[in-house]
Amino acid sequence: MTLSGAPAVVRTDAVLDFNWRQGTPDAAIGIDFFSVRWSGKLKPLYTETYQIYTTSDDGIRVRINGELVIDSWMKQSGTERTGSISLTAGQLYDIQVEYYENQGDARARLMWESPSQVKATVPASALFLPSAS
Template identity: 75%
Template sequence: MEAQPEPMPLPMPEQAASPEAAAPAANGLYGEYFSNMQLSGSPVLMREDAKLDFNWRQNSPDPLLGIDFFSVRWSGLIKPEYSETYQIYTTSDDGIRVWVDGSLIIDSWTKQSGTERVGEISLSAGQLYEIKVEYYENQGDARVRLMWESASQSKGTVPASALFLPAGV
C-alpha cells in the first residue's frame, strides 16, 4: 500500500487593506474655549461639539465665558464621502481660520460681521483628514458655521457623522 501524502493546508488569502480609514468611535470636534481673543493661556472650557453651527447672537457659549472677547479652537478629523474637490465654507462673526490636512484654506482673522468665506481642497472618499478651526469673538453678535460642498454634494453644514474627535479625547 502506497503512502498517501499529507494534505497541504490551503493558504489563507490575505485581506486587502481597506482604502477607507477606520473612523474613531466618537463623532464631533474637540473644542477648547478661551476667555481671550488670542487663544492664549489655558482654556477655561473643553468640550465635544457635534458640529460647528452656532449662533450665540449676543450671548455666551457657556457661563464660564463672557459674551464678548473669547476664542475657540476646534480640532478633530473630517471624512468626506466623495473623492473630489471640496469647497469649505465658513460664516463667522468675527475672525476665523481653517486648516485641513495641515493646509490653511481659510484665513480671515479679522473683525467682521456675519461674513462667508470659502477655501478649496481635494479630498479622497473615506479618508480621515485632520481639521482645525480657530475662531474669535470681539464684540456684538457671535456666530460660527462650518459648511462644505462638492460636485456630488450640495452645500450644507458639515454633519456630525463626517466629524470625529481626535485620538486621546
C-alpha cells in the same frame, strides 16, 4: 485673538453651527473677546475637490491636514468665506477651526460642498474626535 492661556471650557461639539448672537458658548465665558479652537478629524464621502465655507462673526480660520483653507482672522459681522481643497473618500483628515469673537454678535458655522453634495453644514457623521483613526 491669540488663543493663549488654559482653556476656560473643554467640550465636544457634534457640528460647528452656532449663533450665540450677543451671548456666549458657556456660562464660564464672557460675551465678548473669547476664542475657540475646534480640533478633530474630517472624513469625506467623495474623492473630489471640496469647497469649504464658513460664516462667522468675527474671525475664523480653517486648517485641513495643516493646509490653511480659510484665513479670515479679522473683525467682521456675519461674513461668508470660502476655500477649496481636494479630498479622498473615506480618508480621515485632521481639521482645526479657530474662531474669535470681538464684540456684539457672535456666530460660527462650517459648511462644505462638492460636485456630489449640496452646500450644507458639515454633518456630525463626517466629524470625528482627534483621537479617531
